[in-house]
Amino acid sequence: MSSIDRIIPRWASSWGQLTRSKALVRSQCRCCGIQQRVDASIQALRFGAGTSPVDQLDGCNVVGCHGRVYFLVARTYGRQWLTMLSRDELRAALASAAPAANAVSLDLVRLGRPRS
Ligand SMILES: [Zn+2]
Numbered sequence: 001m002s003s004i005d006r007i008i009p010r011w012a013s014s015w016g017q018l019t020r021s022k023a024l025v026r027s028q029c030r031c032c033g034i035q036q037r038v039d040a041s042i043q044a045l046r047f048g049a050g051t052s053p054v055d056q057l058d059g060c061n062v063v064g065c066h067g068r069v070y071f072l073v074a075r076t077y078g079r080q081w082l083t084m085l086s087r088d089e090l091r092a093a094l095a096s097a098a099p100a101a102n103a104v105s106l107d108l109v110r111l112g113r114p115r116s
Contacts, residue, residue, distance in 0.1 A: 008054055012073045012082060015040050016049030024074040025053075026081070029060040031067020033098030038071065053084045067098075 011021035018025055018040035025038040043053070057068040071084040085091050103109045 008052075008082070008084070008086070009075075011075065012053070012084070014050050014052055015044035015047055018053065018073060019044050019049070021075070024076065026072045027058065027060075027069035028072060028100055029062065029065060029067045029069045030093065030097040031060060032062055032065040033101040034060070034062050034065070035072075035100055035102040036061065036069075055085055055087050055090055 011017055011023055023040065025040050025043070026035050027038050028035045044051075047056070053071045053073070057070055060067040060069050070090070072081045073084060074081045083091075083094075085094070104111060
């Protein structure tokens with residue numbers, strides 16, 4: 001059993017599995033902290049359905065940022081988000097990464113109320 005088998009549930013073991021299980025996927029940039037929703041089916045087309053999101057880094061899409069993003073997944077709404085990093089050095093690097101930022105944390109939208 002590899003360390004990935006121990007940590008990562010089957011439904012999150014590949015981009016194809018994430019697509020089939022309709023899991024929620026986010027990216028989070030280590031440099032700017034911005035979280036974005038990720039479509040697992042597009043990632044499956046980009047990287048291959050059998051490719052694991054674990055320890056995979058991708059370029060940040062935020063204008064002006066040249067950081068790298070990692071991925072978080074949740075089985076469904078309200079469930080725990082799992083960080084798709086297993087290598088010790090990648091997990092340790094999160095200690096010095098930017099804090100998570102999104103539309104709510106940046107106060108760009110108000111919870112439960114449409115913007116007026
Ligand atoms: Zn970024």
